[in-house]
Amino acid sequence: MRGRTARRLVGSAMTGVTYGAAALAILPLAAILGMLILKGAGSVDWNFFTKSAVPVGEPGGGFAHAIVGTLIIVGLACAVGVPIGVATGIFLAEFGGGRFGFTIRFVADVLNGVPSIVIGIFAWTWLVKPMGHFSALAGGCALAVILVPILARTTEEMVRLVPNSLREAALALGYPRWRTSLQVVARTAGAGIVTGCLVAVARVAGETAPLLFTALGNEFFSTRLLGPMAALPLQVYVYAVGPYDEWHRQAWAGALVLIVLVLALSLVARAVVRAKRQHA
Amino acid sequence: MTDIPATVLEPEAGPQPTAEERWRALKTVSPGDVVYRTVLTVFALLLPLVLVTIALELGVNAWPAVSKFGFGFLTHSTWDPVRGEFGALPLIVGTLYSSLVALVIAVPLALACAIFLTEFAPRWLRAPVATLIELLAAVPSVIYGLWGIFVLIPLLRDHFWPVARHALSWLPIFSGVFYGPSVLAGGVILSIMVLPYIAAVSREVLLAVPPSQREAGLALGATRWETVWTVILPYGRAGIIGAVILGLGRALGETMAVTMVIGNRHEVSASLLQPGYTIAAAIANEFSEAVSDMHLSALFLVGAVLFLITIVVNAVARVLVWRVARGSAVGSTAI
Amino acid sequence: MTKTFAALLAVATGAVLLAGSAAAQGSIRLTGAGATFPYPIYSKWMLEYHTQHPNVEINYQSIGSGGGIRQFTDHTVDFGASDGPMTDVQIQAVNGNVLHIPTVLGADVPTYNIPGVTQQLRFTGDVLAGIFLGQITKWNDSRITGINPGIPLPDQDIVVVHRSDGSGTTYIWTDYLTKVSPDWAQRVGKGTSVNWPVGLGGQGNPGVASTVKQTPGAIGYVELIYAVQNHIDYGLVRNKAGNYIQASLESATRAAAGAVATLDPNTDFRISITDPDGAQAYPIASFTWLLIPKEMSDATKARTLLEFVWWATHDGQQYNEGLSYARLPEPVVRLEEQRLKSVTVNGKPVLPANYGRGQRGR
Numbered sequence: 001m002r003g004r005t006a007r008r009l010v011g012s013a014m015t016g017v018t019y020g021a022a023a024l025a026i027l028p029l030a031a032i033l034g035m036l037i038l039k040g041a042g043s044v045d046w047n048f049f050t051k052s053a054v055p056v057g058e059p060g061g062g063f064a065h066a067i068v069g070t071l072i073i074v075g076l077a078c079a080v081g082v083p084i085g086v087a088t089g090i091f092l093a094e095f096g097g098g099r100f101g102f103t104i105r106f107v108a109d110v111l112n113g114v115p116s117i118v119i120g121i122f123a124w125t126w127l128v129k130p131m132g133h134f135s136a137l138a139g140g141c142a143l144a145v146i147l148v149p150i151l152a153r154t155t156e157e158m159v160r161l162v163p164n165s166l167r168e169a170a171l172a173l174g175y176p177r178w179r180t181s182l183q184v185v186a187r188t189a190g191a192g193i194v195t196g197c198l199v200a201v202a203r204v205a206g207e208t209a210p211l212l213f214t215a216l217g218n219e220f221f222s223t224r225l226l227g228p229m230a231a232l233p234l235q236v237y238v239y240a241v242g243p244y245d246e247w248h249r250q251a252w253a254g255a256l257v258l259i260v261l262v263l264a265l266s267l268v269a270r271a272v273v274r275a276k277r278q279h280a
Numbered sequence: 281m282t283d284i285p286a287t288v289l290e291p292e293a294g295p296q297p298t299a300e301e302r303w304r305a306l307k308t309v310s311p312g313d314v315v316y317r318t319v320l321t322v323f324a325l326l327l328p329l330v331l332v333t334i335a336l337e338l339g340v341n342a343w344p345a346v347s348k349f350g351f352g353f354l355t356h357s358t359w360d361p362v363r364g365e366f367g368a369l370p371l372i373v374g375t376l377y378s379s380l381v382a383l384v385i386a387v388p389l390a391l392a393c394a395i396f397l398t399e400f401a402p403r404w405l406r407a408p409v410a411t412l413i414e415l416l417a418a419v420p421s422v423i424y425g426l427w428g429i430f431v432l433i434p435l436l437r438d439h440f441w442p443v444a445r446h447a448l449s450w451l452p453i454f455s456g457v458f459y460g461p462s463v464l465a466g467g468v469i470l471s472i473m474v475l476p477y478i479a480a481v482s483r484e485v486l487l488a489v490p491p492s493q494r495e496a497g498l499a500l501g502a503t504r505w506e507t508v509w510t511v512i513l514p515y516g517r518a519g520i521i522g523a524v525i526l527g528l529g530r531a532l533g534e535t536m537a538v539t540m541v542i543g544n545r546h547e548v549s550a551s552l553l554q555p556g557y558t559i560a561a562a563i564a565n566e567f568s569e570a571v572s573d574m575h576l577s578a579l580f581l582v583g584a585v586l587f588l589i590t591i592v593v594n595a596v597a598r599v600l601v602w603r604v605a606r607g608s609a610v611g612s613t614a615i
Numbered sequence: 616m617t618k619t620f621a622a623l624l625a626v627a628t629g630a631v632l633l634a635g636s637a638a639a640q641g642s643i644r645l646t647g648a649g650a651t652f653p654y655p656i657y658s659k660w661m662l663e664y665h666t667q668h669p670n671v672e673i674n675y676q677s678i679g680s681g682g683g684i685r686q687f688t689d690h691t692v693d694f695g696a697s698d699g700p701m702t703d704v705q706i707q708a709v710n711g712n713v714l715h716i717p718t719v720l721g722a723d724v725p726t727y728n729i730p731g732v733t734q735q736l737r738f739t740g741d742v743l744a745g746i747f748l749g750q751i752t753k754w755n756d757s758r759i760t761g762i763n764p765g766i767p768l769p770d771q772d773i774v775v776v777h778r779s780d781g782s783g784t785t786y787i788w789t790d791y792l793t794k795v796s797p798d799w800a801q802r803v804g805k806g807t808s809v810n811w812p813v814g815l816g817g818q819g820n821p822g823v824a825s826t827v828k829q830t831p832g833a834i835g836y837v838e839l840i841y842a843v844q845n846h847i848d849y850g851l852v853r854n855k856a857g858n859y860i861q862a863s864l865e866s867a868t869r870a871a872a873g874a875v876a877t878l879d880p881n882t883d884f885r886i887s888i889t890d891p892d893g894a895q896a897y898p899i900a901s902f903t904w905l906l907i908p909k910e911m912s913d914a915t916k917a918r919t920l921l922e923f924v925w926w927a928t929h930d931g932q933q934y935n936e937g938l939s940y941a942r943l944p945e946p947v948v949r950l951e952e953q954r955l956k957s958v959t960v961n962g963k964p965v966l967p968a969n970y971g972r973g974q975r976g977r
Binding site: 053054055056057128129132133134212213216217218219220227228234238240241242243244245247 | 644646648651654655658659661662663665666672674675676677678682689690691692819820821838840841843844845934937938939
């Protein structure tokens, strides 16, 4: 048996260690944001948000086509993926005890590990090739395939964390099972599910590889869902590997905007979660 | 989730019925329930459907390589697109090795973060720090890659290694000349990328530990650290293992950031300082420029291998979780 | 939960509505995809062409040469682009319905980082092959010092840096080494990605350039454009005539001129111009090609595409220097004109026989 002082000392030391770990974990974020601001902030101006690409060597080009493109493609991915992901997650939590649930869970984890470029090829084979042209829709579906397993597993975990006592209380009040599940369980887990959506959206919003063979990218401003469409990560990637200083500057600016976009999304959702909590 | 009322009287011993078992115990089933369950099942069935289609597609496209190279594909190290000879051993080893390095670094850090956020941090600090850590997950891969090239690699080569060399160079995993792009750099980048996932899920798991457990620990005279170590962590063990697996899954398939820092060399080396390669990186690097059909087929085949590795990892993980969770009645619901 | 869900759905629906409201305005849209190397100039051309012809939107995306050939074969694009010509087997796969149209010239340069050496190094094909084969491992090897008299080369290990991604840049580099070194041809060969005997792989031109810059003793190869635009120093390479040539837009154009001087007028343009004749020709250069169908079905699209390609190979060439691309030599353009006029829709030529008269000499 160790003495009381020694135990206290260990306790303080380990507390210190966890403080250190948290600081260390945040350090890369600060370093990355710092670098992006340093290199990109100077090029983020009004034109950047309102203009589309201009030929190299001419001033005033922007990322408007890519920003709108990313919003549309991610919106499509959500429209397709969020219902499937959340429904699958609730299914796994509420009915997923048996062999079937086990299989679905397994499938979700495996899908999660499929390289994103393979998913791009999959979407290309099943959407682009039959349709005969590249499209934003195909890009959205490719991203949805990435989004669904992440969302399903997070939703499941969040729903499972809801205490059984709540379920029982609802049932005791005469709610049928489905209403209990939807209104009590899913609502209680809602904040967690929203966080899951965010993690998933943040993950897919920055994906380049699955869009390469689906949405393809576009130099021109386009909102046609059935045509090639620009996306921020695609444009950033193309400009980053290009040879011109001007493009590199724009790539940094695009990267900064991409991060801020994701960050803003995340903060807005947090506000929603907080409001919800006060409501409940 | 702090607004969830805690059940004060948790049964301490004996298996607790799972949610499903409790559901099943209910005799009343309304028509709405049947519809509800059917709708959810149909949605859930979409996942295997997609997976099977992807697997079929991988299989069909990989078949020429399978029939040409057979099992030797997994054991040979030559990757020669010009002569159409392909062996995936370096890719497989590199994928597992870099992910392992990432977990070795990230798991302790992420756990410490989760403990910090749930147990030790002052209340006003918890939300902002949790947000910041989760934002790490939002940083796109390609940006990590850029940061890796310009910040991490010079840091490792010019500041870490000159100091660490004296202490570490006798280890086989730290042998050879260090140029920068390496398995080590890849592993470190990956560790930063998987940390937020592991930390966030672990945090949720620890938050779900009922306050009664914590109070019981403290009431028995344990310090806060001892309560964490002896009560809270074991309680959430299964969930934490789940978090680590989530991180591993992410690390195995990670592409852009890794390829930018790992050196992309088709060679098996035990040394962390040597360049390596991963399956996902090779696919991303070569897929769009692959001209010959055999090259493409070989890339599909490594894709299929990654697919299988993911399946094996998940199977192993499930057995582990099952073993861990079997003894303890609680915590298993987090998985 | 429901609220957030509704919000997400609203965003998605909004996106769909927005898309629906922006109906097509009768403009002609063409899509092309492929090679990464010419992406900057293609992008410039297509945006410039749009300003001159506001109803034409030609969208080109760099998905890689292999991708370009495959999309062209699968008819998911109106035209393809590639840094390496299609093989006979690939041409069979499209029933021979393809024209290779050279658009611009690219060149590769050797770049290096040797501490204490600021002079421009000289290389020969043999030396470059020796280094990239791992046979020359020190910077003070007599084979290097022999052609670089007076430069104090250190006793330092050579670290080879190559492209890890499949790329046209690698194709040009290995095509050259294959021509000048039988050993290289036998052990490695040419391709967009090869089995490198030694070295580190960098992702893209920036990956190679930054690895070379940050690694003492490193040597790599990057596109001339990339080297010029990013002020990267590079070495001279000896050509067939025995002269050490500084890579430049002019010396690359001379390479093409040297190579096409003896060209068959009916050539399909699938030719390699590395290691060419010509006293001032730079030896590591190559065409990059647009892939267009010989026979098309949509008359409007066909006419638009051909007019654009015509413009690109004539008026469009004026933008080349500004972006560090080498111009096509005049004889090549003359041959291409014939080829473009041979394109048909339902068996009828798309461009009139006198198309382009009066536009010459710009």
